[in-house]
Amino acid sequence: MIGLFTDYDGTLAPPERAREEGAIPPELEKVLRELSTLIPVAVVTTKDCHFVRRRVPYAAAYACINGLEVHAGGYMAVAEGLRSAELEQLLPLAQGLDALVEAKRTADGRLAGITIDWRGRGGPPEGLEAVIAEAQRLGLKVLRYSRHPFVDIYGANRDKGDAVKILKALLGVRHVAYMGDSENDIPAWREADVRIVVVNSLNRGLAVEGTIYIEYADLPAYLGEVLKNIKGPEK
Structure with missing residues (x-):
């Protein structure tokens, strides 16, 4: 069985609107919903599960916060060694920046x-580098991006590749098509059989070996063709 695993921010939702309710365009949501009735669709995201479950309620599974929390097959698991106390210590410093935290x-x-x-x-x-330095001093994982205007800080050293391996086992999936748009998706693409880069306004020029490049605007049509192939010829 093949499964479709996908990032959320910049892949299903355009990066300019990813924080909004209903950010997935209707034509894309329609084809995703139909695909989810035929194959396992899982969301692998840096967002938290509370956020993404409301926006993609038809997914079979979720790996959230860069793989630190997984919901699948009726189970919920959180990575061991989570440095929540250190993150709580860092949070007020981050909230003092002129940025959305x-x-x-x-x-x-x-x-x-x-x-x-x-x-x-x-x-x-201003002050971002000092916050990052403090995060590193506290033993937290920091992810910076060459094209994306944000920084992610995590309480354990996990990644989306770990999440893909766990979800494959829990969902009983042998082959995975993975859709993503940034450097934090590279570990997931390494674990996938079909690797899809969704091209958006923030990632043009991102080079990932062995991938298919799909413009964000063309994604509904591309997945529509995938849907037709899975269904097979109409009788």
Whole structure:
């Protein structure tokens, strides 16, 4: 069996609207819903599960906060060694920056990640490097991006590749098509059989070996063709 695993921010939702309710365009949501009735569709995201479950309720499984929390097959698991206390210590420093700060919590309320996002603000906020240095001093995982105007900080050293391996086992999937749009998707693409880069306004020029490149605007049509192939010829 093949499964479709997908990032959310910049892949299903355009990066300019990813924080909004109903950010997935209707034509894309329609084909995803239909695909989810035929094959397992899983969301592998840096968002927290509370956020993404409301926006993609038809998914079979979720790996959230960069793989730190997984919901699949009736089970929920959180990575061992989560440094929630250190993240709580860092959070007020991050919130003092001129940026949107997103605190990502597990289902049981533990702080597992922080995103510092300066989209629409022109450039990285003053004081960002000091916050990053403190995060590193506290032993937290910091992800920086060459094209994306945000930084992610996590309470454990996991990645989306770990999440893909776990979801494959829990869902009984042998082959995976993975859709993503940024450097944090590289570990997931390594674990996938079909690798799809969704091209959007923030990632043009991103080079990932062995991938298919699909413009964001063309994604509904592409997945529509996938849907037709899975269904087979009409009788």
